[in-house]
Amino acid sequence: MDFSSGAAVLALGVEKGDQILELCCAPGAKLCFMSDLLAIKERGCDKEFRSGNITGVDIAEHRLFTCRSLIKKYKTAYRTRLFLADGTTFNVLPPIDLRFSKRTPKKLIASKENYLTQAASSDGTNVLKTDNLLKQTAPFYAPRHLRLPGRTGLPNSTCLIGYDKVLVDAECTHDGSIMHVLKYRLGKPIGIRDAEENPSSEAICEKTFNLDKFDSTVLDDSRVAVLSSLQLDLLQQGYRLLNPGGTLVYSTCSLTIDQNETVIARFIHAQIGNSAFPVVESPSPFLPSSIPAANPKYLTTSILETHGIATEHHEYIRECVSQAIRYDPIVSETSGLFIARLRKPPLSGDKIMDSAQKGK
Numbered sequence: 050m051d052f053s054s055g056a057a058v059l060a061l062g063v064e065k066g067d068q069i070l071e072l073c074c075a076p077g078a079k080l081c082f083m084s085d086l087l088a089i090k091e092r093g094c095d096k097e098f099r100s101g102n103i104t105g106v107d108i109a110e111h112r113l114f115t116c117r118s119l120i121k122k123y124k125t126a127y128r129t130r131l132f133l134a135d136g137t138t139f140n141v142l143p144p145i146d147l148r149f150s151k152r153t154p155k156k157l158i159a160s161k162e163n164y165l166t167q168a169a170s171s172d173g174t175n176v177l178k179t180d181n182l183l184k185q186t187a188p189f190y191a192p193r194h195l196r197l198p199g200r201t202g203l204p205n206s207t208c209l210i211g212y213d214k215v216l217v218d219a220e221c222t223h224d225g226s227i228m229h230v231l232k233y234r235l236g237k238p239i240g241i242r243d244a245e246e247n248p249s250s251e252a253i254c255e256k257t258f259n260l261d262k263f264d265s266t267v268l269d270d271s272r273v274a275v276l277s278s279l280q281l282d283l284l285q286q287g288y289r290l291l292n293p294g295g296t297l298v299y300s301t302c303s304l305t306i307d308q309n310e311t312v313i314a315r316f317i318h319a320q321i322g323n324s325a326f327p328v329v330e331s332p333s334p335f336l337p338s339s340i341p342a343a344n345p346k347y348l349t350t351s352i353l354e355t356h357g358i359a360t361e362h363h364e365y366i367r368e369c370v371s372q373a374i375r376y377d378p379i380v381s382e383t384s385g386l387f388i389a390r391l392r393k394p395p396l397s398g399d400k401i402m403d404s405a406q407k408g409k
């Protein structure tokens with residue numbers, strides 16, 4: 050895994066007991082890293098604090114098969130559920146962990162109806178009731194103690210029933226990974242300096258990626274427009290599933306403005322007026338200072354206007370988006386990666402439900 054990919058996970062600030070959602074999880078490199086971080090944080094903890102788990106969602110079945118192999122290979126499967134689903138509409142809530150239940154998982158799974166009634170009354174969420182619908186929330190993979198059919202719903206202003214951390218590592222044009230791919234093709238790291246010193250690597254770059262046609266193929270306008278709309282939808286759904294006080298990281302391995310800064314700007318604009326208006330935070334405190342990252346300020350007035358963002362909001366939105374960072378192959382000598390860290394405001398004390406009512 051490249052450093053910059055690990056950085057997206059570090060930016061989440063994983064803590065012990067976190068229930069984490071990754072909306073585009075396959076093939077699973079970041080998911081395995083998150084699981085390792087959870088294991089480190091929970092080492093030596095009492096067993097009730099070792100309840101951190103990860104829910105991974107991806108729309109591509111063949112990639113989920115790889116993901117399942119990976120989580121088994123790296124022995125992280127015991128805390129991971131995978132769902133084959135569209136992340137823009139996925140609404141399965143965190144799992145109920147049965148490890149610490151006095152009743153055996155087998156008996157609980159057998160009394161499915163009983164579970165559904167309990168879940169409905171304890172947290173008031175939408176619980177799917179028919180077997181037919183239950184199939185939709187059956188995981189693609191889950192270990193035995195996390196295998197109950199998923200409860201669906203969305204956290205609201207009084208319920209902490211969502212995820213503590215959400216990673217949206219969105220589908221993108223992958224243009225920032227070119228150096229990463231070349232690194233493996235050439236069997237050695239390659240940066241801009243290599244290309245200058247060694248013309249043959251530049252030639253390989255041209256040949257491999259057809260660079261003279263790069264703008265019209267990989268970065269074709271209509272392709273980017275479709276992707277950025279998908280990215281916005283994924284970000285919105287991830288944010289809906291986030292608990293108050295929780296953290297969401299949005300990342301892509303593209304270096305284009307349309308798939309990064311613009312997506313965050315459109316998201317923030319759409320949240321204006323929402324009581325859970327996000328705070329955009331710098332991910333830098335969670336990242337090693339030895340690898341330089343850029344704080345880009347690329348959002349021009351014309352970009353903001355193109356997306357219907359009123360002039361009165363431009364300055365504020367630019368300020369928010371400038372908290373995001375970019376790892377750039379030229380500056381950082383890593384693959385390209387964009388990272389934005391968003392926090393949902395916490396509930397005020399009187400609204401927080403007693404943990405017994407959370408259904409966790």
Ligand SMILES: C[S@@+](CC[C@H](N)C(=O)[O-])C[C@H]1O[C@@H](n2cnc3c(N)ncnc32)[C@H](O)[C@@H]1O
Pocket residue numbers: 054072073074075076077078079080106107108109112134135136137218219220221279
């Ligand atoms: C950049 S890759 C994710 C890499 C992954 N996070 C990792 O670290 O290994 C993007 C993924 O998004 C998935 N994807 C595309 N559209 C999706 C959607 N609507 N819902 C969920 N996943 C989607 C793709 O199948 C692909 O596996």
